[in-house]
Amino acid sequence: MGRPALLLLALCAAGARGLYFHIGETEKRCFIEEIPDETMVIGNYRTQMWDKQKEVFLPSTPGLGMHVEVKDPEGKVVLSRQYGSDGRFTFTSHTPGDHQICLHSNSTRMALFAGGRLRVHLDIQVGEHANNYPEIAAKDKLTELQLRARQLLDQVEQIQKEQDYQRYREERFRLTSESTNQRVLWWSIAQTVILILTGIWQMRHLKSFFEAKKLV
Amino acid sequence: MGRAGSHPASARLLLLLVLLRAERLPGAELTFELPDSAKQCFHEDVERGARFSLDYQVITGGHYDVDCYVEDPLGNTIYRETKKQYDSFTHQAEVKGVYQFCFSNEFSTFSHKTVYFDFQVGDEPPILPDMGNRVTALTQMESACVTIHEALKTVIDSQTHYRLREAQDRARAEDLSSRVSCWSVGEVIALLVVSFSQVLLLKAFFTEKRASPQALHS
Numbered sequence: 001m002g003r004p005a006l007l008l009l010a011l012c013a014a015g016a017r018g019l020y021f022h023i024g025e026t027e028k029r030c031f032i033e034e035i036p037d038e039t040m041v042i043g044n045y046r047t048q049m050w051d052k053q054k055e056v057f058l059p060s061t062p063g064l065g066m067h068v069e070v071k072d073p074e075g076k077v078v079l080s081r082q083y084g085s086d087g088r089f090t091f092t093s094h095t096p097g098d099h100q101i102c103l104h105s106n107s108t109r110m111a112l113f114a115g116g117r118l119r120v121h122l123d124i125q126v127g128e129h130a131n132n133y134p135e136i137a138a139k140d141k142l143t144e145l146q147l148r149a150r151q152l153l154d155q156v157e158q159i160q161k162e163q164d165y166q167r168y169r170e171e172r173f174r175l176t177s178e179s180t181n182q183r184v185l186w187w188s189i190a191q192t193v194i195l196i197l198t199g200i201w202q203m204r205h206l207k208s209f210f211e212a213k214k215l216v
Numbered sequence: 217m218g219r220a221g222s223h224p225a226s227a228r229l230l231l232l233l234v235l236l237r238a239e240r241l242p243g244a245e246l247t248f249e250l251p252d253s254a255k256q257c258f259h260e261d262v263e264r265g266a267r268f269s270l271d272y273q274v275i276t277g278g279h280y281d282v283d284c285y286v287e288d289p290l291g292n293t294i295y296r297e298t299k300k301q302y303d304s305f306t307h308q309a310e311v312k313g314v315y316q317f318c319f320s321n322e323f324s325t326f327s328h329k330t331v332y333f334d335f336q337v338g339d340e341p342p343i344l345p346d347m348g349n350r351v352t353a354l355t356q357m358e359s360a361c362v363t364i365h366e367a368l369k370t371v372i373d374s375q376t377h378y379r380l381r382e383a384q385d386r387a388r389a390e391d392l393s394s395r396v397s398c399w400s401v402g403e404v405i406a407l408l409v410v411s412f413s414q415v416l417l418l419k420a421f422f423t424e425k426r427a428s429p430q431a432l433h434s
Contacts, residue, residue, distance in 0.1 A: 019244040019335065021258050032247040032330065034379060123244060133343035144344060148361040151343055155368040162375045166382070173386045180393040187400035194404060198411040205415055213422060 020121040028104035035126060036165035037096045039158075042130040043068070045103065047085045048119040057119050065106045066120075073097025082106060096165045128158040243268070243336040245376075247275065250282065250321045251328045257318040260335060264312040268337040270295075272319070273302035273380050276387040278327030283320040289313025299323070332380055 023029055033041060047064055048057040068089045070079040078099070079091045093099055105118055131154055137147045243260065250256055262268055274280045284303070286295040288311055295305050295317075309315065319331050354362065 019246075019258050019260050021256070030249055032249070034247070034383065122246075124246065126245075134345070137344060144347065145355075145357055145361070147343060148358065148365070152361060152364055152368065155365070155372065159368065159371055159375065162372075162379070166375070166379070169379075169382055169386065173382065173389060176386065176389045176393055180389065180396055183393065183396050183400070187396070187404075191400070191404060191407065194407060198407065202411055202415055206418060209419060209422070215422070 018121060018123045020119050023103075023105065023118045023120050025105065025118070028102055029120075030100055030102040031122075031124065033099045033101060033124065033126060034097065035093050035099060036161040037093050039127045039161060040090065040092045040130050041099070041101075041127075042125045043089045043101065044123045044125075045083075045087055046121040047105070048121075050117045050119070064118075067104055067106050069102045071100045071102075073099065096168055127161070128154040243334075245332075245334040247330060247332040249328060250277075250319055250331050252324050252326055253322050254328075255318055255320040255322060257316055258333075258335070259314050259316045260337065262309045262312070262315050262337055264309060266338045267306060267308050268315070268335065269304065269306040270317055270333060270335050271302075271304045272331060272333040273384075275330040275332055275380060275383050277321075277329030278324050280329075280384065282329055282331055283323065284317065285320075286315065286317040288315055334376075 021029070035041065045066065047066060048059065049064060050056075051058050064085040065082050066085070066087060067082050068079065068087065069077060070089070070091050072078050072093065072095055074095065078093075079089060081089065083089065091099075101124070103120065103122075128151075131151075133147060133151065136142065136150065142150065244258075248256065260268075270286065272282075272284060274282050279299075280301050281299040283298045284295070284300060285293055285297070286305065286307070288294050288309075290311060290313075294307055297303060317333075317335070319333070321327075321329050
C-alpha cells in the first residue's frame with residue numbers, strides 16, 4: 001500500500017509538467033487558440049514562486065492565485081475565474097475562431113519579493129488531444145482494439161470539424177477580397193469623376209475670373 | 217492487468233490515478249502575442265538522447281518575421297535565426313536538462329507579432345500505458361489501426377499548416393482592405409485641397425498685379 005502512494009507522490013512532485021515560462025508580478029500572458037466550434041479545450045497550469053533567499057523556485061505556492069480569462073472570437077468573455085496556484089480550466093467553444101486565453105497572477109504578496117518572478121507550467125490540450133483514453137477505456141470497458149478504433153474516430157471527427165471551419169474561413173476571406181475589389185473599383189471611378197469635375201470647375205472659375213478682370 | 221487481483225482496491229485506484237496523470241506527451245503547441253521590442257522565452261525539460269523538434273511560424277504583424285534561438289542546458293546556442301517567417305528545427309538532446317527557446321521582436325519598434333510554435337519531445341506515448349510493453353507482435357487489425365493513426369496525424373498536421381497560412385493571408389487581405397479605404401479617402405481629400413489651393417493661388421497672383429495693367433491702359 002505504501003509503494004503506490006509513494007509513486008503517486010513522486011509523480012506529483014516530479015518537476016515540470018511540460019513547458020514552462022516566467023511571468024512578472026502584474027504581467028498578463030495571453031495565448032490564442034484558433035479552433036472550430038464545439039471543441040473542448042483543457043488547460044492545466046502549475047505555478048512556482050522564486051525564493052530569493054534560497055535562490056530556487058519553491059515547489060508549490062500556497063495562497064498564490066492565477067486569474068484565467070477566456071474570450072471568444074467576438075470578444076465576449078467565456079470564462080473568467082480565479083484558480084489556486086495549481087489549476088485546471090476547461091471550456092468548449094460555441095463559435096469558431098480565435099479564442100484568447102489570458103493568465104495573470106493576482107498575488108499582492110509578491111510585492112515583498114523585489115524582482116519577483118513566477119514560473120508557470122502550462123499545458124493546453126485541444127479537441128481530440130483533450131481526451132483521456134485510459135479513463136474512457138475504464139468507463140466504457142473497451143478492449144485495446146476498441147480503444148484504438150475510438151481514438152481513430154475522434155481524430156476523424158476533429159478533421160471533419162477543422163474542414164468545416166476551413167470552409168467558413170475561406171468564405172470570410174473571399175468576402176474580404178471581394179469587398180476590397182469592389183472598393184478599389186468604385187473609388188477609382190469616383191476619383192476619376194472628381195478629378196474631371198474639379199478640372200472643369202477650375203477652368204470655368206478661372207475663365208469667369210479673367211473675364212471679370214478684362215484680361216481675356 | 218492479471219496481477220491486479222493481488223493488490224488491494226485502494227492500491228489499484230492509486231495506480232489508476234497514476235496512469236491517468238502519466239500519459240501526456242511532453243511539449244506544447246501554442247500561439248502567443250509578442251509585443252514590439254520584446255522577447256519571450258519558454259523552457260522544457262528534455263531527457264538525454266530524446267529527439268525534440270520546434271516548428272514556428274509568424275501569423276500576423278509587420279513583415280511577418282521574428283528572431284528565434286534555442287539554448288541547451290549548458291548555455292550553448294544550438295540554433296539561431298534572425299528575421300525568419302517560419303522554420304522547423306530538430307535536435308537530438310545530448311545533455312539532460314532544461315532547454316530554452318526564445319522568440320525576439322526586439323528589432324521592431326511598433327509592430328507586435330503573433331507567433332505560433334509547436335515543440336514536441338520524443339515519440340508519442342501509447343494511449344494505454346500497457347501497450348508500451350507488449351511481448352507479442354501486433355495483429356493485422358492493430359497494425360492497420362497504427363497506420364491509420366499515423367496517416368491521420370499527418371492530415372491534422374497539414375490542416376494546421378493550412379490554417380496558419382490562411383490566417384496569415386486573411387490578415388494581409390484585411391490589412392489591404394482597410395489601407396485601400398483609408399488611402400482612397402485621403403486621396404480624394406488631397407485632390408480637392410490641391411485644386412482649391414491652385415485656384416486661390418492663381419487668383420492671388422492676378423489680384424496683386426491688378427494695379428499695373430490698369431495703370432498701363434488708363
